[in-house]
Amino acid sequence: MNQRRKFLTAIAPLLVVIGICGLVASAARSPVAQQPPSLQVRTETDFGSIVQRVDKLFFDKWHQANIEPAAPADDLTLLRRLSLVLLGTTPSLEEIRLFEADNPTDRIARWTERMLADRRFADYFAKRFARTFIGTEEGQFVVFRRDRFWAWMASQLQSNRPYDEIVREMIADRGLSTDHPEVNFVVSAFNEGIIDHNRLAGRTARAFLGQRIDCAECHDHPYAAWKKSHFEGLAACYGQVNLSGVGVEDNHNEPYKVQDRMTLEQHEVPPSVPFHSEWMPTEGTTRERLATWITHPENRRFDRAIVNRIWGLMFGRPCIHPVDDLPDPEAGTSDVLDLLAADFLEHHRDLKRLISTIAATRVFRSSSQHPAFDIGDKEDVIEETWAAFPMTRLRPEQVIGSMLQAASLKTIDQNSHWTSRAIRFFREIDFVKEYGDLGDDELTERSGTIPQSLLRMNSSFAAEWTKSTVFSAAGRISSIAPNDEVCLDLCFLVCLTRRPTFEERQIMLPSLENTQGPKRGEAVEDIFWSLFNGAEFCWEH
Amino acid sequence: MQHITNSRRDFLKVAASALGLSFSIPGLSSKAAERRGVERAKSFLTIWLGGGPSQLETWDPHPGTKIGGQVSAIKTTIPGLQIADLYPQTAEQIHHLSVIRSMVSKEGEHERASYMLHTGYRPEPTLIHPSIGSIAIHERPDDKVEIPQFVSLGDANFPPRGGFLGDRFDAYRIFNPGESGQNIKPLVEDNRQQRRLANLNATTQSFARGRKTRIEQTLHQHTMDAALRMMTSEQLKAFSIESEPAELRTAYGDNAFGRGCLVARRLLEIGVRSIEVALQGFDTHSKNHSGQAARATTLDPALATLLKDLADRDLLQSTIVLVTGEFGRTPSINPLEGRDHWPNGFSCLIGGGGIPSGLVVGETDPHGEAKGPKDPIEVADLYATVLDRLGVEYQKEIITPIGRPMKFCDGRPIERLSAAL
Numbered sequence: 001m002n003q004r005r006k007f008l009t010a011i012a013p014l015l016v017v018i019g020i021c022g023l024v025a026s027a028a029r030s031p032v033a034q035q036p037p038s039l040q041v042r043t044e045t046d047f048g049s050i051v052q053r054v055d056k057l058f059f060d061k062w063h064q065a066n067i068e069p070a071a072p073a074d075d076l077t078l079l080r081r082l083s084l085v086l087l088g089t090t091p092s093l094e095e096i097r098l099f100e101a102d103n104p105t106d107r108i109a110r111w112t113e114r115m116l117a118d119r120r121f122a123d124y125f126a127k128r129f130a131r132t133f134i135g136t137e138e139g140q141f142v143v144f145r146r147d148r149f150w151a152w153m154a155s156q157l158q159s160n161r162p163y164d165e166i167v168r169e170m171i172a173d174r175g176l177s178t179d180h181p182e183v184n185f186v187v188s189a190f191n192e193g194i195i196d197h198n199r200l201a202g203r204t205a206r207a208f209l210g211q212r213i214d215c216a217e218c219h220d221h222p223y224a225a226w227k228k229s230h231f232e233g234l235a236a237c238y239g240q241v242n243l244s245g246v247g248v249e250d251n252h253n254e255p256y257k258v259q260d261r262m263t264l265e266q267h268e269v270p271p272s273v274p275f276h277s278e279w280m281p282t283e284g285t286t287r288e289r290l291a292t293w294i295t296h297p298e299n300r301r302f303d304r305a306i307v308n309r310i311w312g313l314m315f316g317r318p319c320i321h322p323v324d325d326l327p328d329p330e331a332g333t334s335d336v337l338d339l340l341a342a343d344f345l346e347h348h349r350d351l352k353r354l355i356s357t358i359a360a361t362r363v364f365r366s367s368s369q370h371p372a373f374d375i376g377d378k379e380d381v382i383e384e385t386w387a388a389f390p391m392t393r394l395r396p397e398q399v400i401g402s403m404l405q406a407a408s409l410k411t412i413d414q415n416s417h418w419t420s421r422a423i424r425f426f427r428e429i430d431f432v433k434e435y436g437d438l439g440d441d442e443l444t445e446r447s448g449t450i451p452q453s454l455l456r457m458n459s460s461f462a463a464e465w466t467k468s469t470v471f472s473a474a475g476r477i478s479s480i481a482p483n484d485e486v487c488l489d490l491c492f493l494v495c496l497t498r499r500p501t502f503e504e505r506q507i508m509l510p511s512l513e514n515t516q517g518p519k520r521g522e523a524v525e526d527i528f529w530s531l532f533n534g535a536e537f538c539w540e541h
Numbered sequence: 542m543q544h545i546t547n548s549r550r551d552f553l554k555v556a557a558s559a560l561g562l563s564f565s566i567p568g569l570s571s572k573a574a575e576r577r578g579v580e581r582a583k584s585f586l587t588i589w590l591g592g593g594p595s596q597l598e599t600w601d602p603h604p605g606t607k608i609g610g611q612v613s614a615i616k617t618t619i620p621g622l623q624i625a626d627l628y629p630q631t632a633e634q635i636h637h638l639s640v641i642r643s644m645v646s647k648e649g650e651h652e653r654a655s656y657m658l659h660t661g662y663r664p665e666p667t668l669i670h671p672s673i674g675s676i677a678i679h680e681r682p683d684d685k686v687e688i689p690q691f692v693s694l695g696d697a698n699f700p701p702r703g704g705f706l707g708d709r710f711d712a713y714r715i716f717n718p719g720e721s722g723q724n725i726k727p728l729v730e731d732n733r734q735q736r737r738l739a740n741l742n743a744t745t746q747s748f749a750r751g752r753k754t755r756i757e758q759t760l761h762q763h764t765m766d767a768a769l770r771m772m773t774s775e776q777l778k779a780f781s782i783e784s785e786p787a788e789l790r791t792a793y794g795d796n797a798f799g800r801g802c803l804v805a806r807r808l809l810e811i812g813v814r815s816i817e818v819a820l821q822g823f824d825t826h827s828k829n830h831s832g833q834a835a836r837a838t839t840l841d842p843a844l845a846t847l848l849k850d851l852a853d854r855d856l857l858q859s860t861i862v863l864v865t866g867e868f869g870r871t872p873s874i875n876p877l878e879g880r881d882h883w884p885n886g887f888s889c890l891i892g893g894g895g896i897p898s899g900l901v902v903g904e905t906d907p908h909g910e911a912k913g914p915k916d917p918i919e920v921a922d923l924y925a926t927v928l929d930r931l932g933v934e935y936q937k938e939i940i941t942p943i944g945r946p947m948k949f950c951d952g953r954p955i956e957r958l959s960a961a962l
Contacts, residue, residue, distance in 0.1 A: 135666075137652050192649050192882075202666050212667050322943055324667075369751025376754050391755050436708060439669065444942065447760040449709045450689065453768035454724040463728050496744075507743040511736060526733055530740030535761035536748040 047357050050343040055362045057336055061385045067378060070388035073367040075099075077541075078108050080497035082359060084394065084540055085314050086115040088124040089401035092411040093473070093494050112359045116352045119158060119414045126153035127397075128313055128442070132207050132324075133170060134188040135440050143243065144187045145177040152181035163306055163349040164295035167208055171291040172284075176247035183248040190243055197256070201235035206324040208294050210305030213274075225328070226274065232258050233272030237290040250285040300329040303341035307354065311340075312443040314358050316392025316540050323443045364389070368541040391541050393446050396435035399538060400428050400461070406495045406528070407465040409473050431461055448538065456533050466528040468521030478524040484512040491524060495531035581859035583894045583931050584809050585677050587817040588802070588844060590836075590866035591698055592651070592824030595880050596888040597872065598625050598833035601642045601905055608872035608909035610880075611830045619899050627837035630845035636899050637848045637857060638864070638892030639958065643903020643914035644923070646868065646884040651824070654867035654884060655699035661924035661950050668941060672701030673924050674815030675710035676949050679703075680933045683812050687774040689713030690814045694801035697819035705941040709764075712817060719782045719800030725772055779807040792846040794839060802843040806850055809860055823866055827877035851893070861894030861927055872909030886914035891923070895930050896958050921952025929954045 062069050073081070079099055083091040091099070099111060115121055127150060134149055156166045170185035177184045189199040202214040215221055216231035239256025242249050257266045271286040273279075279296035280289050294302055304326055312318030319337055320326050329338070344354050358364055363386045370388040372378045382388050394402070404424055405412055412420050434455050438446075456462055468475040473494050481487035488508055492500045500508065511523045531537060602625045603609045614623035618636040648654035653664050660670035671679070678690040693700045693712035703710025716723060727734045749756050756762070771777070782790060782803050793799035801818040808816055820840055825832030844864065851857045869887025870880035886905045892898040903916040928935035928950055935950040 137664075140650075191653070199666070206666065214666055322667075325943070367751070368755070371751065373752050373754045374750070379754050391752065391759065393759070434714070436711060440666070446708050447758075448764045449711065450764050450768045450771065451711075451713055451724070453764045454771075457765075457768065458724040458726060458728055458772075466728075501747045504743045504747055508740055511740075522733065526729070526737045527740055529728075529737045530744060533737075533741050533765070534744045534748060535756055535759055536744060538761065539759055541748075541752070 047343070047353065047360070050339065050357055051360045053339055054336055054357075057339065058361075058363055058386060062387055065381050065385050065387075067372075067381055067385065067387055069362070070366040070368070070370040070382075072362070072365050073389065075104065075108060076497050077367070078365060079111060081364075081389070081540065082108070082112055082115060083497075084398055084402070086112075086124070086355070087118060087120040087401075088395075088398050089120075089405040089412075090495075090497055092405055093409045093490065094411050096493050096497060108365070109356075109360060112356050116355060119154075122154040122158035123150075124397075125157050125313075126150050129153055129157075131440050131442060132309065133185050133203075135203075136437065137188070139188055140190045143177060143190055145181065145184055148178055148181035149184040157351065160350060160352050163344075163351050164302075165349075167295055167302075168288075168291040171204070171208075171294065172287040174247065174249050180247065186238070186241055186248050187243065195238065195241050195243060197235040197238045197241075198231075200238045200241075201231055204234065204290075204294070208305060209299075209301040210308055210324050210326040211301065212322075212325045230272075230274035232269045234274065234290075236269045236271040237273070237286045239269070239271060240286055250287060252285070297345060300338070300341060301326070303345050303349070304329060304337045306349075306351075307337050307340045307344060310351070310354055311337075311358060314355065314364065315386075315390050316443070317390045317445065318443050321443075389541065391539050393448060394538055394540055395438060395442060396432045397428060398540075399435065399456075400431040402537070403461065403465045403532060406532070407473050409476055409494070427461065431455075434459070452538075453533075456538070457529075462529065462532065466525045466532065468518075468525050474524045474528050475521060478520045484509055487512055487524065488527065491527045491531065495528060496536055581856070582681065582683065582812065582814075583859050583861060584813065585674060585815050585861045585894070585927060585931060586805055586809065586863070587674070588840075588847075588862070588864040589695075589697060589817050589819040590823050590840070590864065591655075591819055591821040592866065593654075593868045593870055593882055593887075594823040594836070594866045595825065595829060595833050595870035596642065596883075596886070596905065597870070597880070598627060598830065598837070600624050600640050600888040600890060602626075603905075603907040603909075606907045606909075608874070608907070610874060619901065622901055625837075627834050628841045628845075630841045631848075634845045634848040634852075635890070637852055638862060638890045638898055639896065639900035639902065640888065640890055641902045641918050641923070642886070642888045642905055643917050644865070644869070644887045644889055644920065645913060645917040646920050649868060649882040649884045651867060651882075652699055654882075657920055658865060658867045659699070659701045660704070661921040661952060668943065668945065668947070669702065669704035670947070671704035671706040671710060671949075672712070673927055673950075674701050674712060674817060675703040675706055676928065676933060677815045677931050679706050679710055680937075680949075681814060681931065683814060686776065686812050686814075688771055688776045688779065688808075688811070688813065692805075692808055692813055692815070693817045693819065694718040694804055695797055695819035696821065697817065698821065700819075701815075701817055705947070712815070715780065715801075715804070718780075718797055718804045718818075725777060725780075727772065776811050779811045779813075780804060782807070789846070789850070792842060794842045794846075796839055798839050799843045799846075802847045803850075806847060806854075806856070809851070809856055810854070825870065825879050826875070826881060827879040829870065829874065829878060829880040832879075857893040859894060861891070861896060861930055863889060863891045863923075863927065865889035872905075885912070886917070889923070891927075891958065896926065900957060902955070902957060918955060919952055921950055922955050923952070925950045925952035926954040926958050929959060 079096070080090055083089060099107065102110070130146065130150055130153060134146065139146070169182040173180050173182045175183055177187050186195065186200065189196045189203070198217050202217065205211045205213045213221065213226045213231055216226040216228050218228070220227045236256040240250045240252060240254065242251040255268045256271070258269050259266050273290070273293050276298070279299065280293040293299070305324070308318050308320055308326060309323055312323045340354065340357065343357065344350070347353050366389045368389040368391050370382055372382050383390070404427065408420070412424060435452055436449065466474055468478055477487055477490045477494070481490055488505065489499050492498055508527055511526065512520065515523050597603060597608065597610060598612050602612045602614045602623065604612055604614050613626040615626045615629060615632050617624055617632040618634070622635065622640065624632055624635065646654060646657050648657045648663060656664045659672040661673065662670040674691045683690060691710065691712045693714045695718060696716050700714055701712045729737070745762070782800060785803060790803065793803045798818065798820045805816045805818050820836065822836050823833065851860060868882055868884040871883045874880060903914050903918060905914045925935045933949065936948050938946045938948050941947050
């Protein structure tokens, strides 16, 4: 008996450790349920014509500007591009091998679908959307649950729920932030014991209509048609919302009052919308009515806003900048946003279809190289007309995701061992903190910084992921590659998703020559380090 | 779409010139570093008390009243000024600074209030304002400083950011002060480092094909070069404190914050323009008195030693010192013996760099009944004073990347704190 107690006492700490490991594993787990990936390719008749129409629009533009577009990018570049955009990391060697073995005819289209069906897509895009819909402020402890919102958004994306349904739930649903994670949209505006209606009104216009009306909180917009009264009316749509023990609810009886900034007098403001009030139903809570109005099929702003945002996430640069300040849609005209928005609406606001469409356009598939950038002539026109794929700085999550992925030959995803996922989970937090989080506005163009260079060159992260061990990519490549040429090829494929050029071989092969064991490991570490530190690794191209 | 590309290009051009300039000129001559007193260019040092220090347990005690809590008041070197007895050493050095007891802001949540107290603006959804330290290095760059000109020491929850001025005006963060700079030393010996750089050069050349001007705009090479230069700079020694006398190190306190304050002094000597040293842990929603007292044991020796050290080295005339948190704490004490967030009348210390010392500005109600303090001071006015003293045109409007003109600071200098010495 005594011995048994001793034994139990001895293993108690171990049980605690195992328990904690279990919790960590579950925290790092993807919240999205496993589903068999659908690898169906959307056929030409399905969305070929929309791609052609978008392409024609750009070809006309290039023709008018008298420029040639960049050549199409090669397939491996496109694989890297898609993987970074949709999954947040570069492809693994495992994936590159599968891809290269695949039938080249339409493999990019097939791999786009494959990635969209991957749970990593839902998880990664959920976090991108969350920045727009609930921001990055920490928010009120306990009542606000970002993690639940992520999980909810990821499952909406995974099941490809129509976008308007997702938005309607965020705006109008009731309940606790844990049971009904979509209400975190409203709860994110909870501050100092009250729901800030003005913050909700501003965010609603920016996120769902692509319009910045925040300045109309205090005065009429200086040049757009937004009036202070519009803002107040929109805020009043959230006027009945209330946070209680049962979570977010609507309190029907209280009129919404606003204090005048000059006279300090209170006046009642009825809920209203700034235009086309006929789209707003008369039945339902004010939030439900607002949600219906926003997602009304004739509300072009709603569809244009999400198209511009998805475009921004895919190119690193929105079609119209800033992403949430679009000009009013004009009657009778049709720009690229309108083309894509109309198709989006026609196809039940299918986000995955929208992404596939953009991924199939000539613009998305263009190279980021163009002779104009070497000569230094007409670069502005090339940038303005999207005649070459834009180069933008990778988000910190993409940099660390890619470094971690490159340190492993196998794909790190929901099927990976929990330790890999836990490492990814914790190291990402540390890395983003040091690299500098981008905040709510991820689509502003930025240059790199000195601390980022130091972090990539000298940090423990860099040491860890370039290190040659029996488990790491660097170690395995140095021991399994049959010769120096293959060894160098593998380093390049793993880090940069391409093979080395002739000049690169000339420079780097000698360092591998006649090496073995630890010396060879060091040489491979050095190559990994060099590839991690170039602009090519750190920028989308 | 024209303006987009232009503004982007302009932005990158400005970025390039800022970086190019500040890193292409050789190191600080020893003479410049030796310059003292009013001759020196001014720097701005913030001692950030994260979480919201209680004014009642720091610089504005009301002992023996309903709101006073367990604190007593002690005399200080400023005639008539009493502060909490938790700060006996600071009481001896406080004449180097002035006390403001009537700071007001409208932000009572940590993140938003930290933004307010770093930038002088309330958070806005469509624009990130730069912190005051970032504005200082933007407007008053020093060519001779090879290490970052804005340094944040300690593990601040909400470090100061460059906002719309750009990420390169973010504070350079040192998470563990005193243990030299992080990520400064190459991972491998020199021969391997050279091989790595040669490899890197080869891939850089290949990648530049068809992307030459684009790559120049990324500033990737500029920042790498600047980082490499920094790694070999003599000025890096400022981050280490081994050469400081053991007595002095003990006086500052052998903890991250104490070391941070000592490193701050060393950085000031080099000519680093903006510094923040952060001490977290003032968020005492329960057991306020013991919580604040525990922080005081770290803050009091470090702050007092720092003030004395700066004064002894004749660095105070060129250094504006600001001691503040994001807000204060409620006069009332909650059932958990804690105090909650309170932006309506909190305290800060400010002085040095030409700001008059020995003044006491504002007054809070000893009974905690008045809505706000007497002689309220807005955050924007505090920062207009700081920028003005730093020689920055605080009202200067600059065009933000989204094309909206914005003043560096929307306040006016506080007259009493702007009087010439």
